[in-house]
Amino acid sequence: MTTITEFLVAEHRACDDGFAAAEDAAHAGDLARCRANFQQFLAAMEHHFQKEEAMLFPAFEQATGNAMGPTRVMRLEHQQMRETLAEMSGALAGGDLENxxxxxxxxxxxxxxxxxxxxxxxxxxxxxxxxxxVGSVIQALRDFPAGGSP
Amino acid sequence: MNSAGLSLEQAPPFSVPLRFFLTAPWFLVLAAALLAWRGPEVFASRWLPATLALTHLLTLGFMAQVMLGALLQMLPVVVGVVVPRPRLAAALIHIPLTLGALVLAVAFLNGSPAWFQGALGLLGLGFGTALIAVHLALWHAPVVSGTVIALRCALGALMVTVGLGLALGGFFGWGFSLPVVIVTHLHTAWGLVGWTTLLVAGVAYQVVPMFQITPPYPSAFVRGFAPLMAVLLVAWSVLTFGDWETAARLTGAALALGVGLFAMTTLYLLTQRRRKIGDPTLAYWRTSMASLLAGALLWLLTPWVPALAQAPQVEWLLGILLIFGFAVAVINGMLYKIVPFLAWFHLQAQLLGRAKVPTMKQLLPEVRIRRQFWAYLATLLLLLVAAVHPSVLTYPAALALGVTGIWLGVNLWAVGWTYRRILQDGLAIAPVRDNQVMRG
Structure with missing residues (x-):
């Protein structure tokens, strides 16, 4: 049986590859390819964040009765990454690959x-x-629609 | 397992790890000065007072300094537990460790029992605080990952290393009666193979796959390597102490094989990296692991090859490969990730929306890292050749070591200065409101 750990670790690794592709294009000075790769990466990241924030974290909080602990910090870190991703989008919009x-x-x-x-x-x-x-949570994560709340 | 014990809080204040990172490079410079002062005679034996002073400037002043500072920073991330009272803990570790390393070096050089007594007190305080703080955190880890296992073994090994070191300090300071040669061998092995290698392994399990985007270490390796090495070290120590020569030799060979296996696994994973762009710290990782592998091979072969066993330079080469080649390289490389990232992270947290925060690459341009790496590599090669031909190459090696240390120090201090300037400017433009909650 798949575990939540295995399922979501695979998503992390897919995001890593998206990151590497965008970074590689930027390093090669290929702005168009970088923009395309980054868009894909950004969408995958946002989809993953939303799955966790809308599905996994509430399930964990309910099971443990703890909404102020680890999941609070995870949400905060998602926000930090969104801010940095926005800076990267801004840099790409201005064509500044160095930045x-x-x-x-x-x-x-x-x-x-x-x-x-x-x-x-x-x-x-x-x-x-x-x-x-666990099984039903994984199914829900799998079915979670891209680009919006469920 | 309960969720209340899990704290995924953010990093401790920047000043907590930074003080260690900004102090460490100057110990490389002090080591260089000592090498230049004492000259080629240093290479005559590993047992000379000047050689012991030199070794401890590197192991205590540089290695332990950064390793403990980085642990205070990393524990919340990799273990999920915060070290209590981080500022106090950092001060109680950093000040005695820094002074203790200096006092111990002087003690070796002048041989005075009073200086050894002072060093023993200072180092006992610094390491005692570190061991208590980090042990408390490690034993409260909510989930026992491979990294937690390796860190626990590393910390256990540090405890043995420090215990044996203090006993040796007691020999020089108060005349304790000890089998000094054997205790020194054990102290060295526990420090380099136990504490250093296992700590680097525990950290590598995380940072190599994640930052270089490689496949993970095999899971059996991650869970089994550190405990196996710890058991082998215990067996080797008992056999060495009991003078069972052949059995000790075989166990020593197994330890060398283990170390070599870790180095080869890491080098192999680095060939599988999916991150395409060159990363300046990659060169440091490769150099470090290649040195570790070379050290392991030399250690493996020496007892069986008479020509090596009788060559006095072998112990020196082994020391240079393990201390300067393996440990200093990986630490130097990691500092270039940690310091700019933390500066960026803390600036971002405090200034977001108020001022423009420079990127990591603006805080520390890659070209500076690459140039300092070439100085490092030249130093490593010069030291290795100097161990065989001291009369010709001791002074060039000392000069190169000094340049490497100063360069690393300047690179890191420049990040610290930029951090302060930008923070002050940013806060001056838009002062933080009293009631504003700061992140980070």
């Missing part, structure tokens, strides 16, 4: 610190606490 790469460096660390916390701690705890509901 884009500078922001990308920080985003990668923000992203990975966040991933470490989720993959090593929060997701395993979700699997543990949600028990029998």
């Amino acid at each position: 884009f790469l500078g922001q990308a460096e920080a985003l990668l660390i923000l992203m990975q610190q966040h991933n470490i916390k989720e993959e090593q701690m929060l997701y395993p705890m979700c699997d543990r606490f949600l028990g029998g509901a």
Whole structure:
């Protein structure tokens, strides 16, 4: 049986590849390719954030009765990443690849610190606490529509 | 497992880790000065007072300094637990560790028991605080990941290293009776193979796959490597102490194989990276792991090859490969990620929307990192050759080491200065309201 950890870790790795593709295009000086890659990456990130914020975190908060703990910090970090992603979008809009790469460096660390916390701690705890509901939560995450709330 | 114990809070204040990172490079410069002062004679034996002073400037002043500072920073991220009272803990570790490293170096050089007694007190205080603070956090870890296992083994090894070091300090300071040679061997092995290698491994499990975007380390390796190495170290120590020579040799060979396996696994993963763009810290990781592998091979072969076993330079080469090649390289490389990121992160948190925050690459341009890396690499090669031909190359090696240390220090201090200037300017333009909650 798939676990929440396995399912969402796979999404993280897909986002990593999206990041690497956009960064590679920027490094090569290919603005058009970078914009296309970044758009895909941005959409994947936002979709993943929304799945967690609308589905996973509420389920965890309900199961543990704790809404002010780890999920609060995870939401805060999503916000930080959104801010940096917005800076990167701005840099791309202005065609400033140098600035884009500078922001990308920080985003990668923000992203990975966040991933470490989720993959090593929060997701395993979700699997543990949600028990029998894990299967239905994964199904709901899988069905979550892109680009909006459910 | 309960969620109340999990705190995924943000990083501690910037000043907590930064003080360690800004102090460490100057210990490379002090080591260079000592090497230049004592000259080629240093290479005559690893047991000379000047050599011991030099080693401890590097291991305590540079390595332990950054490793403990980085642990205080990293624990909330990788373990999910915050070190209590971070500012107080940082002061109680940083000041005694810095002074202790200096006092111990002087103690070795002048041989005075009073200086050894002073060093023992200072280092006991600094490491004691660090061990208590970090142990408290590690044993409260809500989820036991491979990294937590490795960090626990590393911390256990640090405890043994410090314990043996304090006992040796007692020998020099108060005349404790000890089998000094054996205790020194154990102290060295626990420090380099236990504490340093296992800490680097625990950190590598996270940072190599995530920041270089490589496949993960095999999960059996992640969970098994550190405990296995810790058990082997215990066995090796008992066998060495009991003078069971052949068994100790075989266990030592197993330890060298383990270390080599970690280095090879990491080098292999780095060839699989999906992040396409070159990253200046990558060169540091590769150099570090190549040195570790070379060190492991040398250590593996020495007892079985008579020509090596009788060569006095082998211990020196091993020390240079493990301390300067492996540990200093990986630490130097990591500093270039950690310091600009934290400066950016704390600026972003405090100035968002009020002033423009420079990117990490503006805070520390890559070209400066690359140039300092070439100085580092030249130093490593010069030191290795100087160990074999001290009369010719000691002074060039000392000069290169000094340049490397100053360059690293200047690069990191420049980030610190820019951080302060931008923060002050930003806050002056739009003062923070008293009731405003600051993130970060």
